[in-house]
Every structure is written in C-alpha cells, then in structure tokens.
Amino acid sequence: MPKAIRLGAPEPIAALNRIKITEYALPLAEREPLVDVRLYCPDVVLAETICPFFRKTPADMLNRAQASLKDGMKLRVHTVMRTLTMQKRGWDGYYQKTLEAHPNWPLSALRRATNQYFAPYDQYAPPGHCTGAAVDVNLLDKDGNALDLIAPTQGWEAAYTWSDLLSPESKQNRMTMVHAMLDAGFSNCREEYWHYSWGDSAWAVRVGETTCPYGWVYPPILLEPDQEGVSPNQMALSYTTDPKTGKPLSAEGDFEIGASQESWRIGLLFAATVPTTLRLHLPTTSQKTPPLFWGANRENWGAGEGVQIGREGKTLTLRTTPEVDRLYLANFIPPPPAKTTE
DSSP, rough: OOHHHTEEEEEEOOHHHHHHHGGOOOOOOOOGEEEEEEEEEEEEEOHHHHHHHSEEEHHHHHHHHHOOOOTEEEEEEEBBBBBHHHHHHHHHHHHHHHHHOOOTTTTHHHHHHHTTSSOOOOSSOGGGGGGEEEEEEEEOOSSBBBBOOSSTTOOGGGGTOOHHHHHHHOOOOOOHHHHHHHHHEEEEEETTEOOOESHHHHHHHTTTTESSOOOOOOOEEEEEESSOOGGGGGGGEEEOOOOOOOEEEEEEEEEEETOOOOOOOOEEEEEEESSSEEEEEOOOOOSSSOEEEEETTTEEEESSSTTTTEETEEEEEEEEEOSSSSSEESOOOOOOOOOOOO
C-alpha cells in the first residue's frame, strides 16, 4: 500500500458525498450481509453494550488483524455499528453543546465544528459506522489490561494517528495496533487513531476510489436474555422491513415465562422508532397481573410509561415504540449496573 494512502487523507463532507455507493443498485438480498461479531470474531474483546454487527468483508479483516498480533495482545472493539438513533444522539448532543458555548456563531460554523467530531447523518454519504463498515479499537496486553496509546498527551491532542508527541512506549503500542489494522486491509481516519474502515465513503476518499460498496444498513432487532437463568429458547422475535432499504417497519416477539422463574429480565435491542408488540406468556391464568418495569439502558426504571398493556388469558400483550436502542423489561426493579472503567 502506498505510504500516502497508509497515512490517510482529508475527508471533507463534499468529497464524501461525491462517492457513488454501488450497493444501492442491487436488490436488498444481494447486498453484503452483516455478521454478529460476538460469534464471527471470537478472538477480539468486545465492549458490552456495542451494537455487535459488521459487514462480512471488514469482519474478516478484523480477524486477520487479531491473528497477526503477538505476545497475547488482543484488539478491544468499543464501537462497530451505530444505528441512526445512536448517530443522531451524538451529533445533536455535540451540536447543542457547541451552540450553548457559541450562541452567536452562524449555522455553517456550528455544523463545521460538530462535523469535526461526529459524521452528519443528513448527507448522501452515510456515517461509516451506520454502514456497518467502520470499527473503533484499542489494544490490550495478554492480561487484558489496556495498553497506553496516548501518553503523555490527552484528549483530542492524542487523537492524530501519526502524532510525534507520544512517548516511545505509547508510540510503539499505537503503531503495533495501527499496522495490524492497515496490514489487514483497513484504512484509518488519520484524525482518530482508533477508527478504521473498509468499504464506506470515507474509505473511498482516503484511498482514492470514486465508488464504495456500502451505504446505509440496519441491524437486526433482537430480543435477548439479560439475566442469568433466562434461556434464549424462551424467546422468539420477527419483524417486517422495507423491501428496498431493509429498514425495520414493525416487530413482534414472544417470551415464555417459566413457572419456576421468580424474577426475569430481557432486552429489546435496536428497535428504536419501530412499533413493537411483545407477548408475555404467563405460567398461570391467575387474574393477578405480575409487576412490569421498563428501563432504558438498564437505568431509570419505571412502571411501563408509554406502554400499552392488555391481557387475554395467560398472555400479556405489550405495545410500544421505543425511543432508545436498548430497552429492558423485567418483573422487578434491578439494581443499577456495576460501574466499569470503560
């Protein structure tokens, strides 16, 4: 790979928007699928709350990058895919902070400042993470400890991939990760040492292509156990999609509650803005309806505000349109999640 390409290139929005996305001309069934990195990339370490989907080609590259590392080092993935809801929350939040700090700036200046840190979601070129083509990583040692990739710099001063401000140890650690990812076939956003992609519009600009394979893609909606003792076999979920884009339009699922289950908690994932129906099949026809609590991201538990609940026999039917990508349902108010250092 030529040195200039390995070192990256500027990524102005206008240049990204000129890249033709080739999969848009293909029927949905012929576009490259997403894979679940929890299963497809078993040797990398994943942050707990990521949206765990990646296009198959860059997922293969991620496996190659991991396999190339020596001395028991591991890639730790802290972002793969983002839904539109996730991207919108990040962009809008940073825009609002910038507006509050600079109320007299014109709209164009506010957008430019925000676009430096979050890819806009209202352009022809989708944000890389929203195409399933981008991944953010750092590096762990054989004991699972994060290796220092930034000292003595901090914050955005540390972000430039090819920084000359790093200590020798940090520089060596960073370059170990950078070269593993580049040699596997990724390109790097030179302003963010942790961000790599293949096949999105930004990749095309960096490597001098005029087309790219990947556009907007939507992760599958999941209904998953979120508590030990809750079996995946108790749950089933299906959903309808737009036949042209794959965007989910509605979802419905079933959860069989075992007679011996005194407590349970399940997660409805990546269903933000999608009208969803959940049927809870109770083990008894008792007229007493069990308590139900909803928690966005396992926090702020409430008694189902905004949820329509009906009952017929042993089945409780719940209808909701989630505002968040991770919504949890339980028959008890769980303790708050343990604090981590992530």
